Amino acid sequence: MMIVAIDGPAAAGKGTLAKRLAAALGLPYLDTGILYRATAKRVLEAGASPADAEAALHAARALTQSDLQRADLRDAATSAAASQVASIPEVRQALLDFQRHFGNSHGAVLDGRDIGTIIFPHADVKLFVTASVEARAERRHKEFLARGETVNLADVIADVQARDEADRTRAAAPLMKAPDAELIDTTGMDADTAFTHALDVIRRKTAKLESKTFSL
Template identity: 40%
Template sequence: MNKITIAIDGFSSTGKSTVAKRLAKALGYIYVDSGAMYRAVTLYAMQNDLIKKDCFDKQQLIAQLKDIKISFKFNEELGFAEVYLNGQNVEKTIRTLEVSQFVSQVATVSEVREQLVFQQQNLGKDKGVVMDGRDIGTVVFPEAKLKLFMTASAEQRAQRRYDELIERGDDVKFDDVLKNVQSRDHIDSTREDSPLMKAEDAIEVDNSNLNLDEQFELIYNLAKDKISESN
């Protein structure tokens, strides 16, 4: 049976990664979290004092891109691949609100995007991949057989993100999470290089009123239909 490439784009905290992981597992495909790659670069920048609340040394980050090695290693216990930055497991660290506050700024740097898009295209060159992010269907895999664009209200997305962080034990306030979601929406949608936008042939999925199972069933059926068409 022929395998296809599935691109899932959308706003932050729409559950792209959650459904993409589940979809990849159900189809026996490889899952790639492109957002985690940008988060890993952001964490590197933070660790090396290249980005702070009041400054961002883009040129130094660009100069050090060659020193940033990002990899994914499958964790059988968890059932998905975790992110490693220069050999260190950073899966939990990159999901913090602190990293979220800077990741959209880092993602605006053309040199960062160029390097990560190259890596992402290599990961998906043999198809049989589910990848989520901001520009997967428009830039990374414009020829993807199935493109999805996920959306929901900012308040709904902030509530989901807040619940997730609280469950992890993070000390956060809902208003701060909402402001972060709104700020990221603005930066992601207005950046010059590969702004967040719905591909012309993408199917929009508004999951504001869908639970995880309903959302998965909808997307899984769309994927099965596209796979059938390709055989």
């Protein structure tokens, strides 16, 4: 049973990469960011503020599988609200058990902000996927346009920068690279190159683990 933890900032390409790796390795995949987006959507639809800890905690505890499968969790408003609810310690604690149970059941590839540092600090493989602010903002901008949303690129850049700052400075599980995580900068990589590189890293690391186990 293997756990692959993939962390990194917004729009670095970790979600696309994680899905492909899960398929290649025959492992379940969990986008942990969806948990926070679904929580944020519940809060917004209840007419509450995403900064309201009590409302956010109630929403997190009430999540159902259908909440995670909604097609409207990646709009700009939900993205901004998700960053706010994710900074609430009680919400993160409420969703921690869900994530650990998912990974411990059959192994998994999980991507998020604190998988390798908090959720699975002893993951078999840890990757930290990042890219320049400009590259990530351009990717996010294209996603918005593809969904028919009219968003100014400058606004997207500002939003990415603000989200990075919030992720890095929040008191609860701030975004950071685990000391033993492999850094993958996708700024100049296409999806295929990033996938090939990540798969090579995983094979190398798991080969070392198997070698150590055999020697014991």
